[in-house]
Amino acid sequence: MDPTEFLDGGTVTVSEETYTVYKTEHPESSAFATIRDENETTVVAEAGTVDDANVVESEDGWKRLTFEMVLPFELFGFLAAVATALAEEDISIFALSAYSTDHVLVKERDVPAATAKLEELGCRVAQRE
Structure with missing residues (x-):
C-alpha cells in the first residue's frame, strides 16, 4: 500500500485545544495520551x-493534527511520509498512533505551515469541532 x-483526499483535523507534553512520575487518567515504558x-x-x-519536564504549546482515516496495519511509511514532508518545512513533530489512527502534534506557531504542506499532499484540513 502506498501512503x-x-x-x-484524506481529512486531517486540527485540535481546538492546545496541549502540554510532559514527563511525570504519576500518569494522569484524564490525559489525551499516556505513554509508559x-x-x-x-x-x-x-x-x-x-x-x-x-x-518533571514539560513542553507547552502543541496542537494535535489527527488523520481522520482508518490506517491498516499493512500500511507502511505513512508516518514517515508525513514526518518527511513536515521536516522539509522545518516543522518538528511529536507522533502518536492509536489502533487505527495517527496523530501528530506540532507547535502552535507551525500549524499554518503544517496545514499548508498537508494540503499540498492532497489532504483536506479542517478545524476539529
Missing part, C-alpha cells in the same frame, strides 16, 4: 489541566 493514497512516563494533556507538582 500517498491515504494522504490524497521502562524508563519514563510521558503524558499529553490539555494545557491548563496539568498538575505542576507531578511534572
Whole structure:
C-alpha cells in the first residue's frame, strides 16, 4: 500500500485545544495520551489541566493534527511520509498512533505551515469541532 493514497483526499483535523507534553512520575487518567515504558512516563494533556507538582519536564504549546482515516496495519511509511514532508518545512513533530489512527502534534506557531504542506499532499484540513 502506498501512503500517498491515504494522504490524497484524506481529512486531517486540527485540535481546538492546545496541549502540554510532559514527563511525570504519576500518569494522569484524564490525559489525551499516556505513554509508559521502562524508563519514563510521558503524558499529553490539555494545557491548563496539568498538575505542576507531578511534572518533571514539560513542553507547552502543541496542537494535535489527527488523520481522520482508518490506517491498516499493512500500511507502511505513512508516518514517515508525513514526518518527511513536515521536516522539509522545518516543522518538528511529536507522533502518536492509536489502533487505527495517527496523530501528530506540532507547535502552535507551525500549524499554518503544517496545514499548508498537508494540503499540498492532497489532504483536506479542517478545524476539529
